Amino acid sequence: MQSELHNSLLPLGSFNRRLAFYMAAFVLFIVGFVFGVYHLCFLFAAVLSALLLSSIWVRVSHKALRVEVRGPCEVTCGDEIEITTEIANDGVLMRAFVEVALPKMRWLKPIDPEHAQRTVLLIPPKNTTSVSFRLKAQKRGIYEYKHVLMLTRDPFGLFCAVKAFPCYYRLTVLPRVISIPFMWSTAGYIFGELNESNGEMSSTGMEFYGVREYHPGDPWKRIHWKVTAHTGRLSVMEFEREQHGNAVLVVDCDKRAHWGDGINASIEHAVMLAASIAGELLRLGASVTLVAEPFIPTPGLAVESYGELKVLLYELARIEPIDAPSAIEVIHKARKLYGRSATLVAVLTEHSNDAKQVAQDCDICVSIHDGFALIEANALNVKHMLHLPSGEM
Structure with missing residues (x-):
């Protein structure tokens, strides 16, 4: 310079x-x-x-x-x-x-x-x-x-x-955190916190905790209209759960699986989606454990509440494609450590090693493609396609 x-x-x-x-x-x-x-x-x-x-x-x-x-x-x-x-x-x-x-x-x-x-x-x-x-x-x-x-x-x-x-x-x-609304229904069913008949939050194991400011992705049925009218800002009711679900979020950092450079590189989309999914899961009340070999090795970094999301964002900010274990190896290691008691969420690309096998071994699999991401929930046999932003922000 x-x-x-x-x-x-x-x-x-x-x-x-x-x-x-x-x-x-x-x-x-x-x-x-x-x-x-x-x-x-x-x-x-x-x-x-x-x-x-x-x-x-x-x-x-x-x-x-x-x-x-x-x-x-x-x-x-x-x-x-x-x-x-x-x-x-x-x-x-x-x-x-x-x-x-x-x-x-x-x-x-x-x-x-x-x-x-x-x-x-x-x-x-x-x-x-x-x-x-x-x-x-x-x-x-x-x-x-x-x-x-x-x-x-x-x-x-x-x-x-x-x-x-x-x-x-x-x-x-x-990294940016975007709203993924359908993660509420997908992850909510897996955690057993949604009523299958009407999709509303079950009252079982839920106690009123307080009111907080609205965040993108919060369900509209939780809006506290009286507080919103009084303060002039959208506010939602927050509940405290007796038992929290546990989610393990695995990000594939293997450079063989990623492509591109700069703001449109596949690793940037993977990190953005990992941050967004972590935010949605934490809002659902689940604890989230982040694993990103070799930056965050197994057993990973665990956070318990949405207020701690920034801890994960700091770690995600430094992730880059590198010589790392393949996604299937990391998934097997996490499954062996946490068993079936934890919901396993994997963020990988279409070029990840054994991507199809990884998708079958996970509860929720997020696969990055050129211009879009495919989110699959094996337990519900549902798929969602999410268009990815491109170009300068």
């Missing part, structure tokens, strides 16, 4: 430098021709002094400067964020013509590309100036800024210098 910034700005400085030299030579020639050698020597010394002072200005402008980067620690994929760079001048001299740029991150795109680099015209001594950058998080993951690049110029634009100032800023972009 340092070389990119330097090369993008240096040609302008080189052009200014050549133009200044040509103009200086022309002026010196005219002065020498009209006024004589004495005036020529005086003007030459003045020009040389100006060039020397400009060069010194550029070299000392970085002195006594400190940089700190601030911003949110976590965002969701697709969110817009603002990262602020604070530049402190601890010296006794004013600093001017300072250009600031963040290192380029492929999936953190500047909202306004023209403002990817910001110029600070003046930094008073013993003072701090802030520069903000607005970015859009296009892909989940963990992003780290370990330095900020600063370019200084002289007032005439003849010289420039680039320096990387060390800093540390870590941003976690969490």
Whole structure:
């Protein structure tokens, strides 16, 4: 990034430098021709002094400067964020013509590309100036800024210098959670928490717990209309179960099963669906255990309530395709460990090893295809097709 910034700005400085030299030579020639050698020597010394002072200005402008980067620690994929760079001048001299740029991150795109680099015209001594950058998080993951690049110029634009100032800023972009409404009926029947005759939540083992804000995917029959009318926001009734179901969510991380790159890669769809299914299951009252070999090895990471969903999202944010055990191996290991008491949910792709066998061994199987996902519930012999989002968010 340092070389990119330097090369993008240096040609302008080189052009200014050549133009200044040509103009200086022309002026010196005219002065020498009209006024004589004495005036020529005086003007030459003045020009040389100006060039020397400009060069010194550029070299000392970085002195006594400190940089700190601030911003949110976590965002969701697709969110817009603002990262602020604070530049402190601890010296006794004013600093001017300072250009600031963040290192380029492929999936953190500047909202306004023209403002990817910001110029600070003046930094008073013993003072701090802030520069903000607005970015859009296009892909989940963990992003780290370990330095900020600063370019200084002289007032005439003849010289420039680039320096990387060390800093540390870590941003976690969490996967998106989308609504999968039919997971309520599919998983609900498997957990035995829905009445087969009318599809409503059974009162057996359910006690009223309280009222909370509506989340996408919550059944409309649970809306508490009095609280909604009083607060002006959709609110739903929450129940506490005497016994919680247990779901084991397995994500196939084997790179042989995945394809594509960037925001439309199959692993991105798999992680998004895993996060969404985990959210739906937790809202149903089931505890969810996440297994994603080798990032989260068996026995996995377990959470008990919807309020802990972010714990799973943090783990899902760092998953990438890698040399990993095949899906069938992980499924057999999980089934052997948890037995039939747990509902086994697998998220894989159409290219996963023994995908058909995996689908038969799971209670719920989510298979990623090109442009859509197929969700199968073997216990109910039902299938749902879900269209996957594509393109930039």
